[in-house]
Amino acid sequence: MKPATLAVHAGAAAAVPGEPVLSPLVPATSFHAHPDAIGFSANDLTSAAPHFYARWSNPTAELLEARLAALDGGEAALSFASGMAAVSGLFLHLLQSGDHLVLSEVCYAGVAELAHDILPRYGIAVTAIDSSDLAAVAAAIRPETRLVHIETPANPILRLADIAAIAEIAHARGAALSVDSTMATPVATRPLDLGADFVVHSLTKYACGHGDALGGAVIGRAAAIADLRKFAGIHFGATISPFAAWLILRGLETLPARMALHQANAAAVVAFLNTHPRVARVWWPGSADHPQAELARRQMRNFSGMVAFSAAAGAALSRQIADRVKLFSYAVSLGKTRSLIFYIPTDDLLRSSFHLEGAAAQAYRAATGNGTFRLSIGLEDPEDLIADLAQALA
Known part of the structure; x- marks a missing residue:
């Protein structure tokens, strides 16, 4: 089945007369059991x-996991209460004291802070690298490296990483590769097909699409996901609620259609921003002048609705935009039906999240100036979005 069909039908039971067409919400926390079927401890859990x-x-979460695995081309998936819960569970499952993590230096701020501020407390060393530089990835890997984690496109400047090439580098050195593909979604990129061992999604974003449910997921091989379920899924307790899983299932049904519209609207907004005198630089993987345009065309079937731009009067302009926008919401998060905009000061990000110094900090500042405006382009009419940005930027 093609993605649009998988998004609606994957994992669902065969049609039965009298049963609801819509997959039912099962909010139960306990289920009838038999001593021959299951033990009291989760350590006795089997796939059967x-x-x-x-x-x-839970049946609702199980259907969500089956559909996510089908969309990403994986054998199995494990859902979590949030994207951060998914990343934390995966990291703490795969890494222990004495191990080493190689991480994209530009990535979701929460993941960066987990890696830099928390993992070292448990004896896990972390090296942040420019994951668009294959030589830097290779040079960072040590004998004790257990995991390379990349984000593509990376938040907030939409930097890309070559998944297939990095998978080859990591595997040759005995390390696993996990890919945060939240911004791409499986509509654009299927990292497992390119050699990744795990793909991570914040389901809160495009997968849900409506901004009304938190969720996260890790997709991979069945045996690896079963181990992750026993270790992190059960013992960390960050389980997705059945209602959130049900809402995200609803969102997945329209994901391919929404991503096509997100991309088309983003292209129109980018064309406007590229000619605006107050805009210094625009990033969008679908642009011909994106520094990794060739990789984007090779690795992505959809360029997403995420756009970033920088402006000389960043901080002052951010206040002006926040006061003036009427259709855009000045808010964090992404992937919703409504368009969002938010300003991320470079100094704040370098200091509090990325911990970049020296040449790495200079390179990031050279690209972003004083800050980055991150736009999540929604499903409104693009002419209306452009008019709103035009009056807000005036």
Whole structure:
């Protein structure tokens, strides 16, 4: 089945007369059990075990996981209460004291802070690198490197990483590769097909699409996901709620159609921003002048609705935009039906999240200036969005 069909039908039971067409929400936390079918401890959990307790599994979450695995071309998936829960669970499952993590230096701020501020407390060393530089990736890997984690496109400047090339580098040195593909979604990129071991999504974003549910997921091989379920899914307790899973399932059904419209609207907004006198630089993977345009065309089937731009009067302009926008919401997050805009000061990001210094900090500042405006282009009419930006920037 093609992605648009998988998004609606994957994992669903065969049609039965009298049963609802819409997959039902099952909010139960406990299920009827039998001593021959399951043990009291999660350590006894097998792939054939029935539903027993919702922290272990739930029918609604199970359907969500089956659909996510199908969309990303994986054998299995594990859902979490948020994208950060998914990343934290994966990191703490794969890494222990004495291990080493190689991380994209530009990535979601929460992941950067987890890596730089928390993992070292547990004896896990972290090296942040420009993951668009294959030589830097290779040079960072040590004998004790267990995981390379990249984000593509990377938040907030939409830097790309060559998944297939990095997978080859990591595997040759005995390390696993995980890819945060939240901004791309499986509509654009399927990292597992390119050699990644795990793909991570914040389901809160495009997968849900409506801004009304938190969720996260890790997709990979069945045995690896089963191990992750026992270690992090059950014992960390960051289980997705059945209602959130049900809302995200609803969102997934329109994901391919929405991504096509997000991309088309983003292209129109980018064309406007490229000619605006107050805009210094625009980033969007679909642009011919994106520094990695060739990789974008090779690796992405959809260029997403995420756009970033810089302006000379960043901080002052951000206040003006926040006061003036009528259709755009001045808000964080991304991937919603409504368009969002938010200003991210370079100094704040370098200091609090990325911890970049020296040449790396200079390179980031050279690209972004004093800050980055991150836009999540929604599903409104692009002419209306452009008119709103025009009056806000005037």
